[in-house]
Amino acid sequence: MTAPITLSARHLVRRYGPRNIIQDVSIELRQGEVLGLLGHNGAGKSTTLQMLTGALTPHSGTIEICGFDLNRQPEQAKACVGFLPETPPLYRDMRVDDYLVYAARLHRLPASRLAAALDDCKQRCGLQDCGKKIIATLSKGYQQRVGIAQAIIHRPTVIILDEPTVGLDPAQIRDIRGLIRELGTSHSVILSTHLLSEVEHICDRVEIMQNGRLIYGDSSTRMKQFGHQPGFTITLLTPPPLSELAAIAGVASVEAVSENLFRITHDLGQDPGATLLALAAERGWQASQLTPLKGSIEEVYTRIMESESA
């Protein structure tokens, strides 16, 4: 990837009393990337994100956002960041429009661009009809949207979202994930979550955090492959003997799950699926369905966690 680096944090340490709650965390983010920060409750995700936004100061380590050092040039650096904390920072007695305008002004959006930015971010977050409503009267899902709108109204280069989909219903989760995905094309996004499916759906890259340390980082597609055998299941309505299937080039093992369903694994890069389908057509096995084995990210996660604590 050659996109410019928008955020880089090096060797962050944060102490709470004598205890290090964040130890040597380094994160790098490029433009147009969605990074998922995955971890159990209390792993240090929120603390890390707060440090990246300048709401907390790290006890050691440096953070650079868009080339500005967060410690030395806090105002320039923070102007490039949009942040949605775990609890959306909403003034419940304000109207949505007033609140968003206030947030934009706080982030130094020039007055000339205010109206356009307000319309644009309300449209993106599906808040067109809520502008005049008092925030306290909105449902939780809509309040969350206002929280996200607040984080993106000044078009920051880096968007930091702390558990953006917590407490929402499935339809809202889908909407917000769609929105984050869309934001990820033009901005850099970091989001924290303890939901693995979220990482699977919207993140390009994942960092797993445990006890204040990053223990694993990779692209989320690679992470899916981690620790599971590549393969697929296939349904054959008139199946041949098992040995015939096992003899196909590339097949590592065949297992009959039921009379018609077979679970076939193979080595990486030698997918025998096409060959098998061709043979099935030629010999009349009546192949009806081929499903790749889906390595659940849960398994990967648990495995990494176990290997770390072992």
Next chain:
Amino acid sequence: MILTIARKELRSFFAAPSTWLIFGILQFIFAWLFLSRLDAYLQLQTQLAQIANAPGATQSVASPLFGTLVLLLMLMLPLFTMRLLAEERRNQTLPLLLAAPVSSRAIVLGKYLSLLGFILLVVCSGTLMLATIGLGTQLDYGLLACNAIGLLLLAASYAALGLYLSALTRQPIVAAMSATALSLGLWLVDIGNADSTGHLRALSPTAHAQNLNAGLVLSSDLVYFAVFITTFLLLTIRRLDNNRLYA
């Protein structure tokens, strides 16, 4: 940036019905006291007329009333200062300000400025009410202005104190009670040592307002208020900075 924050705070001040209620009650009590004071003055007027160099209406009606207004403000201001930072913390809205490209100084000054706006409104309305005596008699406007300035400085000091206490806690009620307790305490230090010229008395803002109340502008008093206000504002800024370090 300071103005943005101040404007937002002022708007939420006046969007809350409780502000209007408190403001209304304040005006009502003040008007009541004003009328009873005026009544007493009118009854005494004939006797006063016989004294040589008798105190005028400003001195016998307006000045004491400013003293009363100070006490009223001492009790009411904590209700406004309490929410400024404690409520942000309790509602978890503080991250919005901390993560925005705004310095702690701008946050504190913005909030303080909004308080000053409110105080100015109270002081002006009180002063205007007293200035209505001018319709019936000759007023000493210099003394009136001096009193208003004294009141303004006192209220500004209590506001700075209240703002700092609000920065210390996440419970607005705790902030309000400690602000009331401290300002009453400082007042008691003043009236407890009224007959002596003890150094303790110099600690109390009300003691320094007394000269202004009598129409005497001393630079030492002005310096005292400046130091008092600056100290608590600096402490608040420091507290907010520490928030990033230790919270």
